[in-house]
Amino acid sequence: MVDQQWTGVRRRVVALGARADSGQVFGSLGHRWVLEDPLSAAELAELEAQTGARLPEDYRDFLTGVGAGGAGPAYGLFPVRRVQGRWRWEGDGAELADPSMLARPFPGHGPDPESLAALLAERPEEEDFDASEEFDDAVEAWDERWEAVMFAPERTAGAIVISHVGCAQREWLIVSGAHRGTIWSDCRADDTDLAPLVDDDGRPLTFAGWYTTWLEAAELTSRQ
Template structure:
Protein backbone atom coordinates (compact mmCIF):
# COMPACT_ATOMS: atom_id res chain seq x y z
CA UNK A 1 0.00 0.00 0.00
CA UNK A 2 1.42 3.37 -1.02
CA UNK A 3 0.83 5.11 2.31
CA UNK A 4 2.79 2.41 4.17
CA UNK A 5 5.60 2.63 1.63
CA UNK A 6 5.70 6.40 2.14
CA UNK A 7 5.88 6.02 5.93
CA UNK A 8 8.86 3.68 5.54
CA UNK A 9 10.67 6.01 3.15
CA UNK A 10 10.08 9.05 5.36
CA UNK A 11 11.56 7.23 8.35
CA UNK A 12 14.50 6.15 6.22
CA UNK A 13 15.04 9.74 5.07
CA UNK A 14 14.85 11.06 8.63
CA UNK A 15 17.45 8.54 9.77
CA UNK A 16 19.70 9.29 6.78
CA UNK A 17 19.65 13.11 6.98
CA UNK A 18 20.37 13.59 10.67
CA UNK A 19 22.25 16.83 9.96
CA UNK A 20 19.23 18.25 8.08
CA UNK A 21 21.33 19.03 5.02
CA UNK A 22 18.65 18.70 2.34
CA UNK A 23 16.69 21.71 1.14
CA UNK A 24 13.93 22.64 3.60
CA UNK A 25 14.88 19.99 6.16
CA UNK A 26 15.75 22.53 8.85
CA UNK A 27 12.24 23.92 8.51
CA UNK A 28 10.23 20.71 8.94
CA UNK A 29 12.89 18.45 10.57
CA UNK A 30 11.13 15.42 9.04
CA UNK A 31 8.44 15.75 11.70
CA UNK A 32 4.72 15.35 11.02
CA UNK A 33 1.92 17.01 12.98
CA UNK A 34 -0.73 14.84 14.62
CA UNK A 35 -3.19 13.33 12.12
CA UNK A 36 -6.73 14.62 11.72
CA UNK A 37 -9.78 12.46 12.32
CA UNK A 38 -12.10 11.69 9.43
CA UNK A 39 -14.76 13.65 11.33
CA UNK A 40 -12.53 16.74 11.26
CA UNK A 41 -12.00 16.27 7.53
CA UNK A 42 -15.73 15.97 6.86
CA UNK A 43 -16.41 19.09 8.95
CA UNK A 44 -13.84 21.02 6.90
CA UNK A 45 -15.41 19.79 3.66
CA UNK A 46 -18.90 20.73 4.82
CA UNK A 47 -17.79 24.19 5.91
CA UNK A 48 -16.00 24.86 2.62
CA UNK A 49 -18.43 23.06 0.29
CA UNK A 50 -15.71 20.97 -1.33
CA UNK A 51 -14.66 17.33 -1.08
CA UNK A 52 -10.93 16.83 -0.68
CA UNK A 53 -9.00 14.39 -2.92
CA UNK A 54 -8.95 10.91 -1.38
CA UNK A 55 -5.17 10.48 -1.35
CA UNK A 56 -4.76 13.82 0.43
CA UNK A 57 -7.33 12.74 3.03
CA UNK A 58 -5.38 9.52 3.48
CA UNK A 59 -2.25 11.53 4.20
CA UNK A 60 -4.01 13.84 6.66
CA UNK A 61 -5.63 11.00 8.58
CA UNK A 62 -2.92 8.32 8.47
CA UNK A 63 0.31 10.32 8.41
CA UNK A 64 -0.18 13.85 9.71
CA UNK A 65 -1.83 17.23 9.36
CA UNK A 66 1.16 18.76 7.61
CA UNK A 67 4.80 18.93 8.59
CA UNK A 68 7.53 16.98 6.80
CA UNK A 69 7.29 17.25 3.05
CA UNK A 70 8.64 18.82 -0.13
CA UNK A 71 10.49 22.14 0.07
CA UNK A 72 9.67 23.82 3.42
CA UNK A 73 7.10 21.19 4.38
CA UNK A 74 3.34 20.68 4.13
CA UNK A 75 0.97 23.28 5.58
CA UNK A 76 -1.69 22.11 8.05
CA UNK A 77 -5.14 21.87 6.48
CA UNK A 78 -6.61 25.02 8.02
CA UNK A 79 -3.54 27.08 7.10
CA UNK A 80 -3.70 25.82 3.53
CA UNK A 81 -6.93 27.78 3.08
CA UNK A 82 -5.10 31.08 3.57
CA UNK A 83 -4.49 32.93 0.34
CA UNK A 84 -3.07 36.21 1.64
CA UNK A 85 -2.34 37.66 5.06
CA UNK A 86 -0.67 40.84 6.26
CA UNK A 87 0.92 42.28 9.38
CA UNK A 88 -2.35 43.87 10.49
CA UNK A 89 -4.09 40.53 10.78
CA UNK A 90 -6.12 40.80 7.59
CA UNK A 91 -6.57 37.39 5.98
CA UNK A 92 -8.18 36.27 2.73
CA UNK A 93 -9.08 32.66 2.00
CA UNK A 94 -9.36 30.51 -1.10
CA UNK A 95 -12.90 29.86 -2.28
CA UNK A 96 -13.03 26.07 -2.42
CA UNK A 97 -16.67 25.87 -3.46
CA UNK A 98 -15.94 27.15 -6.98
CA UNK A 99 -13.92 25.23 -9.58
CA UNK A 100 -10.30 26.05 -10.35
CA UNK A 101 -10.53 27.63 -13.82
CA UNK A 102 -7.37 26.33 -15.51
CA UNK A 103 -6.61 23.11 -17.34
CA UNK A 104 -3.42 24.37 -19.02
CA UNK A 105 -0.59 26.63 -17.88
CA UNK A 106 -1.74 30.26 -17.62
CA UNK A 107 0.24 33.47 -17.95
CA UNK A 108 -0.04 36.92 -19.56
CA UNK A 109 3.52 37.39 -20.78
CA UNK A 110 2.80 39.85 -23.59
CA UNK A 111 0.63 42.06 -21.39
CA UNK A 112 3.24 42.04 -18.62
CA UNK A 113 6.04 42.89 -21.05
CA UNK A 114 4.05 45.86 -22.35
CA UNK A 115 3.25 46.97 -18.80
CA UNK A 116 6.90 46.81 -17.75
CA UNK A 117 7.86 48.98 -20.72
CA UNK A 118 5.36 51.58 -19.51
CA UNK A 119 6.65 51.29 -15.93
CA UNK A 120 10.21 51.85 -17.15
CA UNK A 121 9.10 54.93 -19.11
CA UNK A 122 7.36 56.29 -16.02
CA UNK A 123 10.46 55.65 -13.90
CA UNK A 124 12.74 57.40 -16.38
CA UNK A 125 10.33 60.34 -16.49
CA UNK A 126 10.34 60.53 -12.69
CA UNK A 127 6.57 60.06 -12.58
CA UNK A 128 6.21 58.12 -9.31
CA UNK A 129 2.43 58.44 -9.25
CA UNK A 130 2.09 56.83 -12.69
CA UNK A 131 4.64 54.19 -11.79
CA UNK A 132 2.64 53.22 -8.70
CA UNK A 133 -0.58 53.17 -10.72
CA UNK A 134 0.98 50.86 -13.31
CA UNK A 135 2.17 48.44 -10.61
CA UNK A 136 -1.42 48.36 -9.33
CA UNK A 137 -2.50 47.52 -12.89
CA UNK A 138 -0.04 44.64 -12.87
CA UNK A 139 -1.60 43.08 -9.78
CA UNK A 140 -5.07 43.63 -11.22
CA UNK A 141 -3.88 41.81 -14.35
CA UNK A 142 -2.48 38.72 -12.64
CA UNK A 143 -4.53 38.68 -9.44
CA UNK A 144 -8.09 38.10 -10.64
CA UNK A 145 -10.28 36.38 -8.05
CA UNK A 146 -11.04 33.34 -10.19
CA UNK A 147 -7.39 32.20 -10.06
CA UNK A 148 -7.94 31.46 -6.38
CA UNK A 149 -10.98 29.23 -6.78
CA UNK A 150 -10.86 25.54 -5.90
CA UNK A 151 -7.34 25.20 -4.55
CA UNK A 152 -5.27 25.04 -1.39
CA UNK A 153 -1.72 26.19 -0.74
CA UNK A 154 -0.03 23.04 0.52
CA UNK A 155 3.65 24.06 0.46
CA UNK A 156 6.01 27.02 0.20
CA UNK A 157 8.66 26.53 -2.47
CA UNK A 158 10.41 29.77 -1.53
CA UNK A 159 10.99 33.04 -3.45
CA UNK A 160 7.28 33.79 -3.45
CA UNK A 161 6.37 30.51 -5.18
CA UNK A 162 3.60 28.37 -3.67
CA UNK A 163 2.49 24.83 -4.41
CA UNK A 164 -1.26 24.25 -4.73
CA UNK A 165 -3.48 21.19 -4.54
CA UNK A 166 -6.55 21.52 -6.73
CA UNK A 167 -9.68 20.43 -4.83
CA UNK A 168 -12.44 21.52 -7.22
CA UNK A 169 -12.67 21.51 -11.01
CA UNK A 170 -11.29 19.46 -13.91
CA UNK A 171 -7.80 19.41 -12.37
CA UNK A 172 -9.00 18.14 -8.98
CA UNK A 173 -6.34 16.08 -7.25
CA UNK A 174 -3.43 17.48 -9.25
CA UNK A 175 -0.56 19.61 -7.96
CA UNK A 176 -0.08 23.08 -9.51
CA UNK A 177 2.44 25.88 -8.98
CA UNK A 178 1.55 29.53 -8.38
CA UNK A 179 4.52 31.60 -9.57
CA UNK A 180 2.70 34.83 -10.36
CA UNK A 181 4.93 36.78 -7.98
CA UNK A 182 7.82 36.15 -10.39
CA UNK A 183 5.66 36.75 -13.49
CA UNK A 184 5.70 33.05 -14.41
CA UNK A 185 1.97 32.47 -14.04
CA UNK A 186 0.18 29.37 -12.79
CA UNK A 187 1.08 25.95 -14.16
CA UNK A 188 1.06 22.20 -13.41
CA UNK A 189 3.85 21.43 -10.95
CA UNK A 190 7.15 20.20 -12.42
CA UNK A 191 9.55 21.09 -9.59
CA UNK A 192 10.28 17.47 -8.66
CA UNK A 193 11.14 16.46 -12.22
CA UNK A 194 7.79 15.02 -13.26
CA UNK A 195 6.72 15.68 -16.84
CA UNK A 196 3.06 14.70 -16.45
CA UNK A 197 0.30 15.76 -14.07
CA UNK A 198 1.00 14.51 -10.57
CA UNK A 199 -1.30 13.80 -7.63
CA UNK A 200 -0.61 14.39 -3.96
CA UNK A 201 0.72 11.03 -2.75
CA UNK A 202 2.70 10.45 -5.95
CA UNK A 203 4.19 13.95 -5.56
CA UNK A 204 5.05 13.29 -1.92
CA UNK A 205 6.64 9.93 -2.69
CA UNK A 206 8.60 11.42 -5.57
CA UNK A 207 10.05 13.96 -3.13
CA UNK A 208 11.10 11.10 -0.84
CA UNK A 209 12.68 9.17 -3.71
CA UNK A 210 14.52 12.25 -5.00
CA UNK A 211 15.76 13.09 -1.51
CA UNK A 212 17.01 9.57 -0.79
CA UNK A 213 18.74 9.47 -4.17
CA UNK A 214 20.41 12.82 -3.47
CA UNK A 215 21.73 11.55 -0.14
CA UNK A 216 22.97 8.33 -1.72
CA UNK A 217 24.75 10.23 -4.49
CA UNK A 218 26.39 12.50 -1.94
CA UNK A 219 27.52 9.53 0.15
CA UNK A 220 29.02 7.82 -2.90
CA UNK A 221 31.09 10.91 -3.70
CA UNK A 222 32.62 11.02 -0.22
Template sequence: MTESPLTEAEVAEAERELEVSFPEDYRAYLREVSAGGALFRLERTDRGWWWAGNYEGRRELLGMPFPHPDSYAEAEAELLAREPQAGPFEGDEARSAWDDEAERFEDLKTAGAIVIQEHGCGFSSLLALTGPLSGTVWWDGRATCDRIVPLSLDHADGARPVRFREWLDHGSWALLPPNWG
Protein backbone atom coordinates in the same frame (compact mmCIF):
# COMPACT_ATOMS: atom_id res chain seq x y z
CA MET B 1 4.94 17.54 20.53
CA THR B 2 3.88 15.86 17.30
CA GLU B 3 0.20 16.06 16.54
CA SER B 4 -1.73 13.05 15.35
CA PRO B 5 -3.07 12.83 11.81
CA LEU B 6 -6.67 13.88 11.38
CA THR B 7 -9.46 11.41 11.97
CA GLU B 8 -12.03 10.56 9.30
CA ALA B 9 -14.59 12.55 11.31
CA GLU B 10 -12.30 15.61 11.33
CA VAL B 11 -11.63 15.37 7.59
CA ALA B 12 -15.38 15.09 6.90
CA GLU B 13 -16.10 18.04 9.23
CA ALA B 14 -13.48 20.17 7.43
CA GLU B 15 -14.96 19.27 4.04
CA ARG B 16 -18.46 20.24 5.20
CA GLU B 17 -17.30 23.51 6.71
CA LEU B 18 -15.11 24.45 3.74
CA GLU B 19 -17.75 23.19 1.28
CA VAL B 20 -15.26 21.15 -0.77
CA SER B 21 -14.58 17.45 -1.25
CA PHE B 22 -10.90 16.65 -0.97
CA PRO B 23 -9.29 14.42 -3.60
CA GLU B 24 -9.07 10.85 -2.25
CA ASP B 25 -5.25 10.73 -2.14
CA TYR B 26 -5.20 13.98 -0.17
CA ARG B 27 -7.87 12.63 2.20
CA ALA B 28 -5.66 9.58 2.81
CA TYR B 29 -2.69 11.87 3.48
CA LEU B 30 -4.71 13.87 6.00
CA ARG B 31 -5.87 10.72 7.81
CA GLU B 32 -2.53 8.91 7.80
CA VAL B 33 0.30 11.45 7.68
CA SER B 34 -0.77 15.06 8.00
CA ALA B 35 0.97 15.70 11.32
CA GLY B 36 4.20 14.03 10.26
CA GLY B 37 4.74 15.37 6.76
CA ALA B 38 6.34 18.51 5.39
CA LEU B 39 3.13 19.93 3.90
CA PHE B 40 1.07 22.71 5.40
CA ARG B 41 -1.29 21.17 7.92
CA LEU B 42 -5.07 21.44 7.76
CA GLU B 43 -6.07 22.44 11.28
CA ARG B 44 -9.01 23.64 13.32
CA THR B 45 -8.43 27.27 14.32
CA ASP B 46 -10.57 29.71 16.28
CA ARG B 47 -12.07 30.73 12.89
CA GLY B 48 -12.71 27.16 11.73
CA TRP B 49 -10.79 24.72 9.56
CA TRP B 50 -7.95 26.17 7.49
CA TRP B 51 -4.40 25.40 6.38
CA ALA B 52 -1.34 26.70 8.20
CA GLY B 53 0.71 28.85 5.84
CA ASN B 54 -2.31 29.84 3.71
CA TYR B 55 -3.87 33.29 3.69
CA GLU B 56 -7.24 33.19 5.46
CA GLY B 57 -8.67 35.75 3.01
CA ARG B 58 -8.61 33.12 0.25
CA ARG B 59 -11.42 31.14 1.92
CA GLU B 60 -14.02 32.66 -0.41
CA LEU B 61 -12.14 31.36 -3.47
CA LEU B 62 -11.77 27.77 -2.29
CA GLY B 63 -15.05 26.47 -3.75
CA MET B 64 -14.36 27.90 -7.19
CA PRO B 65 -12.87 25.54 -9.80
CA PHE B 66 -9.09 25.78 -10.11
CA PRO B 67 -8.47 27.29 -13.57
CA HIS B 68 -5.97 25.89 -16.03
CA PRO B 69 -3.50 28.70 -16.80
CA ASP B 70 -4.38 28.54 -20.50
CA SER B 71 -7.97 29.49 -19.62
CA TYR B 72 -7.11 33.02 -18.53
CA ALA B 73 -4.26 33.94 -20.91
CA GLU B 74 -6.46 36.11 -23.13
CA ALA B 75 -8.08 37.93 -20.20
CA GLU B 76 -4.65 38.53 -18.68
CA ALA B 77 -3.33 40.01 -21.94
CA GLU B 78 -6.37 42.30 -22.10
CA LEU B 79 -5.85 43.41 -18.48
CA LEU B 80 -2.17 44.14 -19.09
CA ALA B 81 -3.03 46.12 -22.24
CA ARG B 82 -5.25 48.38 -20.11
CA GLU B 83 -2.55 49.09 -17.51
CA PRO B 84 -2.33 52.85 -16.98
CA GLN B 85 0.97 54.30 -18.08
CA ALA B 86 3.05 56.33 -15.67
CA GLY B 87 1.93 59.90 -15.77
CA PRO B 88 2.57 63.15 -13.97
CA PHE B 89 0.33 62.17 -11.05
CA GLU B 90 1.57 59.32 -8.88
CA GLY B 91 -1.15 57.25 -7.23
CA ASP B 92 -4.01 58.51 -9.38
CA GLU B 93 -7.44 56.87 -9.23
CA ALA B 94 -7.09 55.02 -12.54
CA ARG B 95 -3.86 53.39 -11.41
CA SER B 96 -5.33 52.47 -8.04
CA ALA B 97 -8.42 50.92 -9.65
CA TRP B 98 -6.28 48.95 -12.10
CA ASP B 99 -4.01 47.73 -9.30
CA ASP B 100 -7.07 46.47 -7.38
CA GLU B 101 -8.36 44.68 -10.49
CA ALA B 102 -4.96 43.13 -11.19
CA GLU B 103 -4.64 41.93 -7.59
CA ARG B 104 -8.07 40.28 -7.74
CA PHE B 105 -7.14 38.68 -11.08
CA GLU B 106 -3.97 37.23 -9.51
CA ASP B 107 -6.05 35.78 -6.65
CA LEU B 108 -8.44 34.13 -9.12
CA LYS B 109 -5.54 32.30 -10.78
CA THR B 110 -5.29 30.08 -7.71
CA ALA B 111 -9.00 29.81 -6.87
CA GLY B 112 -9.86 26.30 -5.75
CA ALA B 113 -6.28 25.54 -4.72
CA ILE B 114 -4.23 25.63 -1.55
CA VAL B 115 -0.54 26.13 -0.95
CA ILE B 116 0.70 22.77 0.25
CA GLN B 117 4.36 23.66 0.46
CA GLU B 118 6.29 26.93 0.49
CA HIS B 119 9.70 27.00 -1.21
CA GLY B 120 10.81 30.52 -0.32
CA CYS B 121 11.24 33.66 -2.41
CA GLY B 122 7.55 33.62 -3.41
CA PHE B 123 7.58 30.10 -4.88
CA SER B 124 5.15 27.39 -3.76
CA SER B 125 3.48 24.13 -4.71
CA LEU B 126 -0.29 24.24 -5.09
CA LEU B 127 -2.83 21.44 -4.80
CA ALA B 128 -5.98 21.92 -6.86
CA LEU B 129 -8.94 20.88 -4.72
CA THR B 130 -11.82 21.76 -7.03
CA GLY B 131 -12.82 21.58 -10.66
CA PRO B 132 -11.60 19.26 -13.41
CA LEU B 133 -7.99 19.61 -12.22
CA SER B 134 -8.78 18.52 -8.67
CA GLY B 135 -6.02 16.39 -7.19
CA THR B 136 -3.21 17.80 -9.38
CA VAL B 137 -0.13 19.68 -8.19
CA TRP B 138 1.12 22.94 -9.71
CA TRP B 139 4.20 25.15 -9.41
CA ASP B 140 3.43 28.78 -8.62
CA GLY B 141 6.35 30.57 -10.22
CA ARG B 142 4.74 33.98 -10.48
CA ALA B 143 7.55 35.47 -8.40
CA THR B 144 9.85 35.40 -11.44
CA CYS B 145 8.04 34.26 -14.57
CA ASP B 146 4.42 35.30 -13.88
CA ARG B 147 3.30 31.72 -14.55
CA ILE B 148 1.62 28.85 -12.79
CA VAL B 149 2.65 25.61 -14.46
CA PRO B 150 1.70 21.99 -13.95
CA LEU B 151 4.22 19.79 -12.25
CA SER B 152 4.65 16.69 -14.36
CA LEU B 153 6.63 13.49 -14.47
CA ASP B 154 6.50 13.64 -18.27
CA HIS B 155 8.71 16.34 -19.77
CA ALA B 156 6.85 16.48 -23.09
CA ASP B 157 4.91 19.57 -24.09
CA GLY B 158 1.31 19.30 -23.00
CA ALA B 159 2.17 16.75 -20.33
CA ARG B 160 -0.55 15.98 -17.85
CA PRO B 161 -0.21 17.53 -14.40
CA VAL B 162 1.08 15.17 -11.74
CA ARG B 163 -1.48 13.76 -9.29
CA PHE B 164 -0.99 14.43 -5.57
CA ARG B 165 0.06 10.86 -4.71
CA GLU B 166 2.52 10.75 -7.63
CA TRP B 167 3.99 14.02 -6.43
CA LEU B 168 4.46 12.62 -2.93
CA ASP B 169 5.97 9.40 -4.24
CA HIS B 170 8.47 11.18 -6.53
CA GLY B 171 9.40 14.09 -4.27
CA SER B 172 13.04 14.77 -3.50
CA TRP B 173 12.31 15.51 0.16
CA ALA B 174 11.27 13.31 3.06
CA LEU B 175 7.55 13.99 3.23
CA LEU B 176 6.22 10.69 4.47
CA PRO B 177 7.00 8.24 7.20
CA PRO B 178 8.41 4.99 5.75
CA ASN B 179 5.27 2.99 6.57
CA TRP B 180 2.80 5.13 4.58
CA GLY B 181 1.37 3.86 1.37
Protein backbone atom coordinates in the same frame (compact mmCIF):
# COMPACT_ATOMS: atom_id res chain seq x y z
CA MET C 1 -9.35 2.45 4.77
CA VAL C 2 -6.17 4.34 3.87
CA ASP C 3 -4.75 3.59 0.42
CA GLN C 4 -1.77 1.23 0.46
CA GLN C 5 0.38 3.75 -1.38
CA TRP C 6 0.84 5.53 1.95
CA THR C 7 1.84 2.42 3.89
CA GLY C 8 5.18 3.02 5.60
CA VAL C 9 5.50 6.62 4.40
CA ARG C 10 5.35 8.14 7.87
CA ARG C 11 7.99 5.67 9.06
CA ARG C 12 10.23 6.57 6.10
CA VAL C 13 9.94 10.29 6.82
CA VAL C 14 10.77 9.78 10.49
CA ALA C 15 13.75 7.61 9.55
CA LEU C 16 15.01 10.29 7.18
CA GLY C 17 14.81 12.92 9.86
CA ALA C 18 16.87 10.77 12.21
CA ARG C 19 19.81 10.63 9.80
CA ALA C 20 22.80 12.83 10.56
CA ASP C 21 22.85 14.07 6.96
CA SER C 22 19.11 14.81 6.68
CA GLY C 23 19.84 18.54 6.68
CA GLN C 24 21.21 18.21 3.14
CA VAL C 25 17.68 17.90 1.79
CA PHE C 26 16.44 21.24 0.47
CA GLY C 27 13.93 22.91 2.77
CA SER C 28 14.42 20.47 5.64
CA LEU C 29 15.54 23.24 7.98
CA GLY C 30 12.05 24.67 7.52
CA HIS C 31 9.98 21.57 8.36
CA ARG C 32 12.68 19.83 10.44
CA TRP C 33 11.20 16.47 9.47
CA VAL C 34 8.28 16.92 11.83
CA LEU C 35 4.95 15.41 10.76
CA GLU C 36 1.71 16.51 12.35
CA ASP C 37 -0.54 13.84 13.80
CA PRO C 38 -3.02 12.41 11.28
CA LEU C 39 -6.60 13.66 11.27
CA SER C 40 -9.36 11.39 12.50
CA ALA C 41 -12.17 10.50 10.13
CA ALA C 42 -14.43 12.83 12.11
CA GLU C 43 -11.97 15.71 11.84
CA LEU C 44 -11.64 15.21 8.09
CA ALA C 45 -15.42 15.18 7.75
CA GLU C 46 -15.65 18.40 9.74
CA LEU C 47 -12.96 20.04 7.59
CA GLU C 48 -14.76 19.13 4.38
CA ALA C 49 -18.11 20.21 5.78
CA GLN C 50 -16.70 23.63 6.63
CA THR C 51 -15.10 24.13 3.21
CA GLY C 52 -17.96 22.58 1.26
CA ALA C 53 -15.48 20.62 -0.87
CA ARG C 54 -14.40 16.99 -0.88
CA LEU C 55 -10.62 16.92 -0.97
CA PRO C 56 -8.79 14.75 -3.54
CA GLU C 57 -8.71 11.11 -2.46
CA ASP C 58 -4.93 10.71 -2.21
CA TYR C 59 -4.68 13.87 -0.12
CA ARG C 60 -7.56 12.70 2.11
CA ASP C 61 -5.76 9.41 2.68
CA PHE C 62 -2.52 11.24 3.46
CA LEU C 63 -4.23 13.45 6.04
CA THR C 64 -5.74 10.48 7.87
CA GLY C 65 -2.97 7.93 7.34
CA VAL C 66 0.30 9.88 7.36
CA GLY C 67 -0.14 13.33 8.88
CA ALA C 68 -2.00 16.62 8.68
CA GLY C 69 1.08 18.36 7.30
CA GLY C 70 4.72 19.02 8.10
CA ALA C 71 7.69 17.35 6.45
CA GLY C 72 7.35 17.40 2.69
CA PRO C 73 8.48 19.03 -0.57
CA ALA C 74 10.38 22.32 -0.38
CA TYR C 75 9.84 23.94 3.03
CA GLY C 76 7.18 21.43 3.96
CA LEU C 77 3.54 20.53 3.47
CA PHE C 78 1.30 23.21 4.95
CA PRO C 79 -0.52 21.78 7.98
CA VAL C 80 -4.28 21.99 8.29
CA ARG C 81 -5.35 22.82 11.83
CA ARG C 82 -8.47 23.69 13.77
CA VAL C 83 -8.13 27.20 15.20
CA GLN C 84 -10.93 28.58 17.35
CA GLY C 85 -13.32 26.00 15.98
CA ARG C 86 -12.51 26.58 12.30
CA TRP C 87 -10.20 24.60 10.07
CA ARG C 88 -7.50 26.36 8.07
CA TRP C 89 -4.23 25.70 6.29
CA GLU C 90 -1.21 27.45 7.79
CA GLY C 91 2.01 28.50 6.09
CA ASP C 92 3.69 31.27 4.13
CA GLY C 93 1.02 32.30 1.63
CA ALA C 94 -1.72 29.94 2.83
CA GLU C 95 -4.00 32.95 3.19
CA LEU C 96 -3.94 33.43 -0.59
CA ALA C 97 -6.54 30.67 -0.82
CA ASP C 98 -10.12 31.61 -0.03
CA PRO C 99 -11.77 28.75 1.93
CA SER C 100 -15.21 30.01 0.88
CA MET C 101 -14.31 29.37 -2.78
CA LEU C 102 -12.96 25.82 -2.50
CA ALA C 103 -16.11 24.24 -3.90
CA ARG C 104 -15.94 26.40 -7.03
CA PRO C 105 -14.17 24.82 -10.04
CA PHE C 106 -10.57 25.88 -10.48
CA PRO C 107 -10.49 27.82 -13.80
CA GLY C 108 -7.29 26.20 -15.04
CA HIS C 109 -6.35 29.14 -17.23
CA GLY C 110 -5.12 32.64 -16.60
CA PRO C 111 -5.53 35.90 -18.48
CA ASP C 112 -5.55 35.90 -22.26
CA PRO C 113 -1.87 35.52 -23.32
CA GLU C 114 -2.03 38.48 -25.68
CA SER C 115 -3.58 40.71 -23.02
CA LEU C 116 -0.99 39.57 -20.52
CA ALA C 117 1.84 40.25 -22.94
CA ALA C 118 0.45 43.71 -23.63
CA LEU C 119 0.29 44.46 -19.91
CA LEU C 120 3.88 43.30 -19.42
CA ALA C 121 4.97 45.50 -22.31
CA GLU C 122 3.49 48.50 -20.53
CA ARG C 123 5.64 48.01 -17.44
CA PRO C 124 7.48 51.32 -16.80
CA GLU C 125 11.19 51.62 -17.55
CA GLU C 126 13.25 54.02 -15.46
CA GLU C 127 14.97 55.57 -18.47
CA ASP C 128 11.59 56.81 -19.71
CA PHE C 129 11.19 59.18 -16.77
CA ASP C 130 12.99 62.41 -15.88
CA ALA C 131 12.39 62.15 -12.15
CA SER C 132 12.68 59.12 -9.89
CA GLU C 133 9.45 60.09 -8.11
CA GLU C 134 7.52 59.90 -11.38
CA PHE C 135 9.01 56.51 -12.12
CA ASP C 136 8.13 55.20 -8.65
CA ASP C 137 4.54 56.40 -9.04
CA ALA C 138 4.26 54.76 -12.46
CA VAL C 139 5.64 51.47 -11.14
CA GLU C 140 3.22 51.51 -8.22
CA ALA C 141 0.27 52.12 -10.55
CA TRP C 142 1.41 49.33 -12.88
CA ASP C 143 1.88 46.92 -9.98
CA GLU C 144 -1.69 47.54 -8.89
CA ARG C 145 -2.97 46.72 -12.38
CA TRP C 146 -0.80 43.60 -12.55
CA GLU C 147 -1.92 42.30 -9.17
CA ALA C 148 -5.56 42.96 -9.98
CA VAL C 149 -5.22 40.68 -13.01
CA MET C 150 -2.86 38.01 -11.72
CA PHE C 151 -3.96 37.76 -8.11
CA ALA C 152 -7.70 38.04 -8.54
CA PRO C 153 -9.35 35.64 -6.03
CA GLU C 154 -11.24 33.94 -8.86
CA ARG C 155 -7.91 32.85 -10.37
CA THR C 156 -7.34 30.34 -7.58
CA ALA C 157 -10.90 29.33 -6.76
CA GLY C 158 -11.07 25.63 -5.96
CA ALA C 159 -7.45 25.41 -4.81
CA ILE C 160 -5.34 25.53 -1.64
CA VAL C 161 -1.72 26.54 -1.13
CA ILE C 162 0.16 23.55 0.25
CA SER C 163 3.85 24.47 0.04
CA HIS C 164 6.27 27.39 -0.08
CA VAL C 165 9.23 26.91 -2.41
CA GLY C 166 10.95 30.17 -1.49
CA CYS C 167 11.16 33.69 -2.95
CA ALA C 168 7.33 34.00 -2.85
CA GLN C 169 6.96 30.93 -5.09
CA ARG C 170 4.35 28.42 -3.95
CA GLU C 171 2.54 25.27 -4.99
CA TRP C 172 -1.21 24.70 -5.03
CA LEU C 173 -3.36 21.59 -4.79
CA ILE C 174 -6.49 21.79 -6.93
CA VAL C 175 -9.50 20.47 -5.04
CA SER C 176 -12.40 21.25 -7.39
CA GLY C 177 -13.04 21.22 -11.12
CA ALA C 178 -11.54 19.43 -14.10
CA HIS C 179 -7.99 19.70 -12.69
CA ARG C 180 -8.92 18.29 -9.29
CA GLY C 181 -6.11 16.42 -7.59
CA THR C 182 -3.23 18.01 -9.50
CA ILE C 183 -0.44 20.28 -8.28
CA TRP C 184 0.19 23.69 -9.84
CA SER C 185 3.25 25.90 -9.57
CA ASP C 186 2.75 29.55 -8.62
CA CYS C 187 5.54 31.87 -9.78
CA ARG C 188 3.36 34.93 -10.21
CA ALA C 189 5.80 36.91 -8.09
CA ASP C 190 8.21 36.50 -11.02
CA ASP C 191 5.61 37.57 -13.60
CA THR C 192 4.89 33.97 -14.59
CA ASP C 193 1.38 32.57 -14.52
CA LEU C 194 0.20 29.51 -12.64
CA ALA C 195 1.13 26.28 -14.41
CA PRO C 196 0.56 22.56 -13.76
CA LEU C 197 3.47 20.46 -12.57
CA VAL C 198 4.09 17.37 -14.69
CA ASP C 199 5.96 14.11 -14.20
CA ASP C 200 8.78 12.78 -16.37
CA ASP C 201 6.25 11.58 -18.94
CA GLY C 202 4.57 14.97 -19.15
CA ARG C 203 1.47 13.91 -17.23
CA PRO C 204 -0.09 16.21 -14.61
CA LEU C 205 1.42 15.53 -11.21
CA THR C 206 -1.04 14.40 -8.54
CA PHE C 207 -0.63 15.00 -4.83
CA ALA C 208 0.57 11.43 -4.31
CA GLY C 209 3.06 11.69 -7.16
CA TRP C 210 4.28 15.06 -5.89
CA TYR C 211 4.87 13.81 -2.36
CA THR C 212 6.33 10.39 -3.11
CA THR C 213 8.66 11.79 -5.78
CA TRP C 214 10.00 14.22 -3.18
CA LEU C 215 10.38 11.45 -0.60
CA GLU C 216 12.31 9.17 -2.95
CA ALA C 217 14.61 12.03 -4.01
CA ALA C 218 15.16 13.01 -0.37
CA GLU C 219 16.16 9.45 0.51
CA LEU C 220 18.68 9.44 -2.32
CA THR C 221 20.08 12.86 -1.34
CA SER C 222 20.66 11.87 2.25
CA ARG C 223 22.57 8.77 1.16
CA GLN C 224 25.08 10.70 -0.91
